[in-house]
Amino acid sequence: MKNLHFLLRYSDKLSGADTIAEHSAVIEANGSVWMGKFGIGMNQSFVKTAKLQLERGEQCYLYLMHGSKFTCRANIIDVIAGSTSKTEISSKEPDLTPAYYRKKKCSIWFKLSAIEPIDEKELKHLWLYNNPSSHPSSAGMRGLIYLTYNDQPVPLPKEKKEEKPSIYTQGLFD
Numbered sequence: 001m002k003n004l005h006f007l008l009r010y011s012d013k014l015s016g017a018d019t020i021a022e023h024s025a026v027i028e029a030n031g032s033v034w035m036g037k038f039g040i041g042m043n044q045s046f047v048k049t050a051k052l053q054l055e056r057g058e059q060c061y062l063y064l065m066h067g068s069k070f071t072c073r074a075n076i077i078d079v080i081a082g083s084t085s086k087t088e089i090s091s092k093e094p095d096l097t098p099a100y101y102r103k104k105k106c107s108i109w110f111k112l113s114a115i116e117p118i119d120e121k122e123l124k125h126l127w128l129y130n131n132p133s134s135h136p137s138s139a140g141m142r143g144l145i146y147l148t149y150n151d152q153p154v155p156l157p158k159e160k161k162e163e164k165p166s167i168y169t170q171g172l173f174d
Contacts, residue, residue, distance in 0.1 A: 004049050006050075091109055
């Protein structure tokens with residue numbers, strides 16, 4: 001079974017706050033933080049997949065991207081989402097949510113235990129969950145992308161041998 005991770009695009013412009021610093025401060029003070037995603041949510045099947053992965057003791061990461069630059073990797077310890085992709089919900093634990101958006105509703109909440117700078121070498125092992133032969137693009141993406149991590153080479157499709165046309169039909173029926 002392939003592992004599931006998430007890529008979240010964020011902006012400091014909307015709130016005027018330093019997103020990473022605010023969330024890191026809550027982790028420092030309390031051991032964990034809830035990070036919300038505004039806008040379109042995710043299908044409950046991805047929530048279930050992530051929760052099962054966590055129950056098995058497997059890592060589930062939230063990769064963070066500011067603009068077109070990967071900035072951090074966060075360790076997910078829980079995830080909740082609205083019942084539909086348009087449902088917004090409040091944080092389960094407002095005291096573990098940065099004050100600048102504590103009372104706002106989001107479509108998805110990720111509970112994080114650590115946020116750390118990303119190792120650039122790790123990026124080459126991130127693939128799209130639903131298309132594991134493609135890397136995520138840094139341009140023109142949605143706010144949330146589903147990823148999988150694979151450090152094994154992806155097998156390339158076998159090349160078809162070039163067949164020569166029949167000497168009798170000159171390739172008309174080949």
